[in-house]
Amino acid sequence: MDSALGLALDSRFAHDQEERHGHHGFSRFWRTSRSLDAIAHWPCFLQSSARRASFSTSSARRGRAIEVQSGKLLSAFLQRDTSKVSTAPGVSIRLQNVRFKWSNQVYVDASDMALRAEPIQGSAVKFDDPSSFVLTLQQSSVMVRPEVLQGMMNESIFNYPGSKLRDLKVKLVQEDNDYPIEITGKMRMGIWITFQMLSHLSVDQKTNTLVMGADRVKVLGFLPATQMIQMPPFHLEKLITMPPNQSMIVTGNRIMVKPFGLFPPPGSTARSPRSRRTPTASA
């Protein structure tokens, strides 16, 4: 993944900016440095596993086992991201005050964004064949609004054959001074059932992944399921199938998405075999 090392997202920050500037006010805001204050740092789950392991010998063994297993899983996960990229140097891209669009629903507003386009095969980046290269995000501050995150989830993150999540909607909610996101949609558990999940977005610095935790979950609109998904048979990793492009992994109840998994393939307005009702963004 080269130098795309850190990724952070703070929903409160996005909320503040939406309130202040509306859809086209991002360029003014990027001149400030508040985005740096908004970076959330969550410990990676390997460290969490190690911490829990100190309570007893048996739990220590179990913790080490989890750590080893997680390490292997992560290595494999990250390996797949880099192995398909050729060794050609690629083309560096810098954007200033740009709305960089993949589709009407998926875009980022960038005040100063650096990317690198890397060919999957050959030595040249063929910009007319977007499936022939990948974009590596480098130093950037970008703003993602809830409706864009919703587009990312429906068009990219959970849009693959066999996906067990669909018709997702995202909105920011306020809880005291906190702004978690509320994700609603349908999950396939034999039949499609509605669910509602409150989640904090964060970053796993080691894996450079966007992490969505399941803080509170309800199903069928009223049935609390937070306790249920704490039980191993009902962990999200057991309920959610993985995408074939390896852009996402689920460990326990944490969904971890690589940066490239946020964006649909540029040349495709891909839909899963079942058509999805992706709400139109207001932008």
Added chain:
Amino acid sequence: MNFTGRPIDAPKSTARNYVYLRHGSAQFGNFRTLDTDILIVDRNQSTPFSFSVTRYNDLIPKSDIEVHDTKSVKVAMPDYAS
């Protein structure tokens, strides 16, 4: 979101809104550039530049393309309106 890494230098331009492609080999249709140096500036600098990575070529006929030497290209492109 904040991503960190080593960016390329900004172009020598007074433009506020732009997409700058530098280094490496890039192919656009039948054209291939070596040690790419292409600056795409927003024709309307008063608003953010709306740029589509999938539809940029639709806007090429509506753009002004300047080739002052054999090493670099400057393109003045209108905003992408979906």
